[in-house]
Amino acid sequence: MEARLKPRGSDRLWVLLFLIPSLFGVALGGVGSSAVSILLSFTDWNNVSPPHWVGLANYIASLKDSQFLEAVSTTLRFTIVYVPLCLVTALSAALLLNRRLPGQGFFRAAFFFPSLTSAVAVALVFSWIYAKDGGLLNRALGLVGIPPITWMGSKTIFWAVTIANVWGAVGEGMIVFLAALQAVPSLYYEAARIDGAGSLRRFFKITLPLISPAIFFQIVIYTVNALQAFEYIYMLARRQQGASEMTTAVYLIYRNGFRWFNMGLASTEAVLLALVIVIFMVLYFRAEKRFVYYE
Amino acid sequence: MKLRSSLIGLALALTLLASCAGGDRGKTITVLNWGSEAEAKVWSELAADFGAKTGIKVNIETAEWDVYWEKINTLYAANTPPEVFAMDAPLFLDWYSRDALLPLDPYIKKDQGLVNGLFPEALAAYKTDKGYFGLPRDFQTIVLFYNKAMFDQAKLPYPKDSWTWDDLRAAAKKLTLRDSAGKITQWGFSPDLWDIEPFMSSLVWSYGGDIISADHKKTLIGDKLEPWQLVWDMIHVDKSIPDQDTQTQYGNDMFRAGKAAMISIGHWSVPEYTDAGIDWAVAPMPKGPAGRATSVNSAGFVMAKNCKNPEAGWKWISFVLSEEGQTKLASLNFAVPARKSVAQSQAFLENPAKVDNKLFIDALAYAHLKPIFVGYDAWSTAFGDNLAAIYDPTKTAAGVVKAAVDAADRALAGSK
Amino acid sequence: MNKGNPSRRARLASALGSGATYILLLLGLIVFAGPFLWMLATSFKIPAEQFSKSLLPHPFTLVNYERLFTSARFLWLQVFNSFQVSILSTIGQILSCSMAAFVLSLYRFRGRALLFALILAGLVIPAQVTLIPNFILFSKLGLVGTKVPLWITSFLGGAFGTFLLRQYFSALPGELAEAARVDGASLPRIFFTIYLPMAKPALAGLAILTFTGSWNELTRPLIYLPSNQRLTTLTVGLSLYQAQYAGQWSFLMACAVVSVLPILLIFLVAQRRIIEGSAITGLK
Numbered sequence: 001m002e003a004r005l006k007p008r009g010s011d012r013l014w015v016l017l018f019l020i021p022s023l024f025g026v027a028l029g030g031v032g033s034s035a036v037s038i039l040l041s042f043t044d045w046n047n048v049s050p051p052h053w054v055g056l057a058n059y060i061a062s063l064k065d066s067q068f069l070e071a072v073s074t075t076l077r078f079t080i081v082y083v084p085l086c087l088v089t090a091l092s093a094a095l096l097l098n099r100r101l102p103g104q105g106f107f108r109a110a111f112f113f114p115s116l117t118s119a120v121a122v123a124l125v126f127s128w129i130y131a132k133d134g135g136l137l138n139r140a141l142g143l144v145g146i147p148p149i150t151w152m153g154s155k156t157i158f159w160a161v162t163i164a165n166v167w168g169a170v171g172e173g174m175i176v177f178l179a180a181l182q183a184v185p186s187l188y189y190e191a192a193r194i195d196g197a198g199s200l201r202r203f204f205k206i207t208l209p210l211i212s213p214a215i216f217f218q219i220v221i222y223t224v225n226a227l228q229a230f231e232y233i234y235m236l237a238r239r240q241q242g243a244s245e246m247t248t249a250v251y252l253i254y255r256n257g258f259r260w261f262n263m264g265l266a267s268t269e270a271v272l273l274a275l276v277i278v279i280f281m282v283l284y285f286r287a288e289k290r291f292v293y294y295e
Numbered sequence: 296m297k298l299r300s301s302l303i304g305l306a307l308a309l310t311l312l313a314s315c316a317g318g319d320r321g322k323t324i325t326v327l328n329w330g331s332e333a334e335a336k337v338w339s340e341l342a343a344d345f346g347a348k349t350g351i352k353v354n355i356e357t358a359e360w361d362v363y364w365e366k367i368n369t370l371y372a373a374n375t376p377p378e379v380f381a382m383d384a385p386l387f388l389d390w391y392s393r394d395a396l397l398p399l400d401p402y403i404k405k406d407q408g409l410v411n412g413l414f415p416e417a418l419a420a421y422k423t424d425k426g427y428f429g430l431p432r433d434f435q436t437i438v439l440f441y442n443k444a445m446f447d448q449a450k451l452p453y454p455k456d457s458w459t460w461d462d463l464r465a466a467a468k469k470l471t472l473r474d475s476a477g478k479i480t481q482w483g484f485s486p487d488l489w490d491i492e493p494f495m496s497s498l499v500w501s502y503g504g505d506i507i508s509a510d511h512k513k514t515l516i517g518d519k520l521e522p523w524q525l526v527w528d529m530i531h532v533d534k535s536i537p538d539q540d541t542q543t544q545y546g547n548d549m550f551r552a553g554k555a556a557m558i559s560i561g562h563w564s565v566p567e568y569t570d571a572g573i574d575w576a577v578a579p580m581p582k583g584p585a586g587r588a589t590s591v592n593s594a595g596f597v598m599a600k601n602c603k604n605p606e607a608g609w610k611w612i613s614f615v616l617s618e619e620g621q622t623k624l625a626s627l628n629f630a631v632p633a634r635k636s637v638a639q640s641q642a643f644l645e646n647p648a649k650v651d652n653k654l655f656i657d658a659l660a661y662a663h664l665k666p667i668f669v670g671y672d673a674w675s676t677a678f679g680d681n682l683a684a685i686y687d688p689t690k691t692a693a694g695v696v697k698a699a700v701d702a703a704d705r706a707l708a709g710s711k
Numbered sequence: 712m713n714k715g716n717p718s719r720r721a722r723l724a725s726a727l728g729s730g731a732t733y734i735l736l737l738l739g740l741i742v743f744a745g746p747f748l749w750m751l752a753t754s755f756k757i758p759a760e761q762f763s764k765s766l767l768p769h770p771f772t773l774v775n776y777e778r779l780f781t782s783a784r785f786l787w788l789q790v791f792n793s794f795q796v797s798i799l800s801t802i803g804q805i806l807s808c809s810m811a812a813f814v815l816s817l818y819r820f821r822g823r824a825l826l827f828a829l830i831l832a833g834l835v836i837p838a839q840v841t842l843i844p845n846f847i848l849f850s851k852l853g854l855v856g857t858k859v860p861l862w863i864t865s866f867l868g869g870a871f872g873t874f875l876l877r878q879y880f881s882a883l884p885g886e887l888a889e890a891a892r893v894d895g896a897s898l899p900r901i902f903f904t905i906y907l908p909m910a911k912p913a914l915a916g917l918a919i920l921t922f923t924g925s926w927n928e929l930t931r932p933l934i935y936l937p938s939n940q941r942l943t944t945l946t947v948g949l950s951l952y953q954a955q956y957a958g959q960w961s962f963l964m965a966c967a968v969v970s971v972l973p974i975l976l977i978f979l980v981a982q983r984r985i986i987e988g989s990a991i992t993g994l995k
Contacts, residue, residue: 005817005818005819005885005888005889005892006818006819006820007818007819007820007898008892010897010898011818011892011897011898012820014814014897014898014899015814015818015820015898018810018811018813018814018898018899018902019810019811019814019826021806021807021810021811021866021867021868022807022808022810022811022826022830022867022868022873023826024867024868025807025830025833025864025867025868025869026826026829026830026832026833026868028841028844028845028848028864028867029833029836029841029864029867029868029869029870030829030830030832030833030836030841030870031829031832032844033836033840033841033844033845034836034840034841036843036844036847037840037841037843037844040843040844046393047368047371047372048371048393048394048395048600049393049394049395061709065705065709066702066705067677067702067705067706093739096732096735096736096739097736099728099729099732101729101732101733107736107739107740108986109978109982109986110739110740110743110744111739111740111743112986112989113743113744113747113975113978114743114746114747116923116974116978116985117927117970117971117974118926118927118929118945118946118949118970118974119927119929119946120927120929120945120946120949120950120970121949121967121970121971122746124949124953124963124964124966124967125746125747125749125750125964125967126746127543127953128749128750128753128960128963128964129746129749131540131543131544131960132538132540132541132544133478133541133544133762134544134761134762134763134960135544136745136746136749150538150540150686151540152539152540152543153538153539153540153686153687154683154684154686154687155687155689167742167743167746170743171743172989175986175989175990176989176990178990179990179991224837227837228837228838228839230929230930231927231929231930231946234929234933234950235929235950235953238361247680250839250930253839253842254930254933254934257842257843258365258368258933258934259364259365259672260672260673261368261393263843263847266843267843270837270839270840270842270843271840273837273839273840274836274837274839274840277835277837278835281835331955332955358937358938359938359951359954359955361954362937362938362951362954363938365933365937365938366937366938366939369855369856369934369935369936369937370856372846372850372855373850373853373854373855373856374850374853375856543957543958544958544960545958546956546957546958546959547957547958548958552958
């Protein structure tokens with residue numbers, strides 16, 4: 001329906017009442033918070049004594065601070081690996097499940113369940129799986145004669161954390177893709193088969209374009225999640241061997257803001273991170289026009 | 296006449312005193328400490344004693360070191376800061392500079408005897424140019440702990456006073472055992488290589504090095520390479536120091552887990568190691584080329600600026616620092632009491648648990664103070680995080696230490 | 712229908728394809744269910760055996776679970792806290808987002824487009840930008856150290872929920888509202904009795920998303936309740952146990968099992984709804 005009703009009488013009051021929570025939300029959540037964060041980013045504040053203005057000092061310091069730059073680069077590296085990995089795995093799993101074989105429901109539930117559980121629980125289990133001596137991974141490798149690997153070591157911690165993260169995120173994408181795949185009318189496939197198109201051709205010419213809205217949606221979700229990665233790093237990488245190599249942007253913001261109570265600097269970093277996210281979004285929406293096919 | 300008026304005067308004085316004491320009765324204060332369950336028990340017992348004596352209820356809260364400081368910050372943010380909270384000396388200046396602490400001089404003036412009997416080394420950490428903003432409650436020196444059963448099994452003599460680092464290295468090698476498949480089941484030495492206090496600072500000092508410049512602008516801990524090469528060799532050549540991954544697997548303290556024969560750490564581990572059933576004993580830190588060195592650090596109590604019951608809070612502090620409080624603390628074998636008379640008493644030195652407390656006190660003779668400066672937390676985090684690369688066999692000791700020192704220097708530059 | 716060789720070949724190819732699919736599915740099962748089974752197995756081992764070579768517990772013991780009532784006695788409280796916060800958050804989002812979405816899709820009023828745009832802007836704004844300002848606000852209100860900040864913001868609408876529900880409401884017929892109004896029904900009546908029930912699928916999707924998001928959240932509980940074991944949520948509690956009982960893997964795995972169990976039970980009961988709901992969020 002198009003908005004067609006003009007509020008009459010008591011309607012007007014109700015419209016306002018129904019909107020008040022969201023109005024507050026915009027003030028506190030979106031617009032208001034952004035404004036306060038930006039304001040704070042120009043101050044130096046330690047949560048005990050009143051804040052004092054320092055202008056652009058925080059920004060200049062952050063952009064020169066190698067710790068911050070490293071955190072941003074780690075976050076970007078993580079995103080570049082995490083998003084494609086999640087997409088490919090989720091899509092593959094969805095394709096696999098789309099064949100309508102008996103027992104499909106069971107597999108679908110099993111693949112989806114990990115994404116429902118908390119990152120904290122998953123990370124706890126993975127830290128046990130990655131354990132050098134008794135961990136599941138090294139034990140499995142030991143069966144084929146490979147010596148134990150220090151998974152949480154500085155060389156491998158990036159991959160260890162990423163894999164754990166992907167593992168916990170594949171399920172939700174898979175479900176979205178599955179629904180999208182099942183929404184593709186089988187007419188198209190039959191027509192293509194009659195025309196002699198092979199399965200690969202069918203995939204690229206029919207499937208992908210028709211599920212591209214779902215793919216786009218998931219890319220956005222996965223990207224935003226990746227750029228804000230925190231839980232897995234907190235659970236797996238703090239005080240670990242490779243801790244310095246796995247500090248992501250949000251982890252740094254958390255540490256600066258709530259460990260060392262440098263609220264001004266943390267706000268600056270949050271604003272800068274938000275800028276990075278906005279840039280990604282702009283790029284994505286440009287790409288959407290070109291690549292996503294809406295019926 | 297005289298007798299009656301003096302009796303009345305006495306009665307008046309008594310009622311006044313009673314009302315003073317009664318004025319605090321029923322009050323509650325919050326005291327925060329970091330520590331393990333064993334340490335929490337210690338404080339609860341003390342709080343019970345204090346409560347019985349003064350009628351002030353103490354709400355003792357303990358949190359793991361990891362989240363302790365966040366918890367304090369949250370309480371400040373909620374405007375309900377605790378009356379008293381435990382302070383680690385190196386971090387004291389950070390908190391002082393945030394204008395978050397209550398000056399203690401006014402209370403100390405009324406209670407002169409309290410401060411005089413404390414170890415001056417411990418006291419010095421809490422003095423600022425505006426007076427005392429904290430007081431030490433105990434101090435820690437670092438010594439070498441060893442597992443007697445493991446030494447017996449390897450038929451090795453126990454660590455001696457005359458030990459040098461080479462002696463330790465040799466013993467650690469012999470105490471690193473493998474099973475039939477070649478996998479290491481027991482390590483010789485498992486020091487903490489993140490915070491400088493348990494091991495690294497003592498090591499560097501014993502080689503004649505220093506930790507940080509006097510103006511706290513330059514990190515000096517990496518200037519001498521020998522001590523770091525020793526550590527690197529023990530990790531990668533001897534394999535007698537386990538890597539971080541293994542340490543995490545066993546809960547970050549392999550000595551307590553019964554998997555390592557030696558560790559250098561402070562008195563705070565005594566209750567834990569006893570609880571874990573380890574047959575342990577202590578020895579002084581081995582000598583380096585420049586002599587013997589160890590680290591001394593103190594934990595103290597500070598009061599939050601806008602707390603509700605500062606008077607009652609001060610009563611707690613003076614109780615903990617009194618002869619009675621310090622004696623009780625000492626009997627729980629938790630740390631070396633900050634009060635000299637208690638630390639040097641028979642009860643402490645010949646305690647029923649047979650801990651060689653004299654060794655911890657004697658260590659003061661060759662102890663250096665753990666560095667205290669604004670920005671310590673950020674500096675030590677930067678250093679520790681980057682030093683973790685020392686466990687990587689493809690990196691050289693020189694390279695790792697240089698990177699860690701550079702990161703630490705950058706952190707120094709960042710703190711104003 | 713074709714008969715003869717081509718059909719047989721096709722069936723063979725199809726059977727091989729199915730076989731390969733099953734193998735891959737089985738591999739996937741090992742990957743996705745393996746960690747949970749491993750977690751379960753370890754939780755039944757005695758501490759001395761946690762590093763043992765065998766996969767299965769030898770002997771099988773419940774001692775880690777017994778210990779939950781002593782060493783981790785706050786774990787149950789934390790499960791309750793997580794439930795409380797998640798349910799409140801879900802109710803909050805469902806109410807506030809649907810109310811706003813309904814009004815935005817059905818009624819014409821000045822500033823409608825602007826408000827919707829402002830709400831949508833929240834989609835682009837990442838969570839950490841709101842973290843510190845909200846913390847400041849809540850500390851001024853004296854709510855830091857309580858559970859309130861964790862769910863109360865859910866009652867203030869949300870970009871994603873409002874967007875999702877507005878799309879859904881827009882696809883519903885508007886005549887019903889007109890007719891009801893002619894009959895004298897008030898706006899809330901129209902909303903609660905007619906349109907809200909029609910939006911069940913989208914509401915279910917939003918509910919799932921909100922519930923799991925809140926249940927799994929670590930950042931905000933960590934900031935508002937970093938170490939109060941009685942009040943904090945399961946996520947923070949687990950992270951505290953991870954630090955406190957480091958190295959005691961069989962016990963930690965028992966804790967992890969307890970934290971996963973509630974979600975597993977809900978999932979087993981409401982599987983279909985949950986999966987459908989999650990799918991919807993992607994399709995719109």
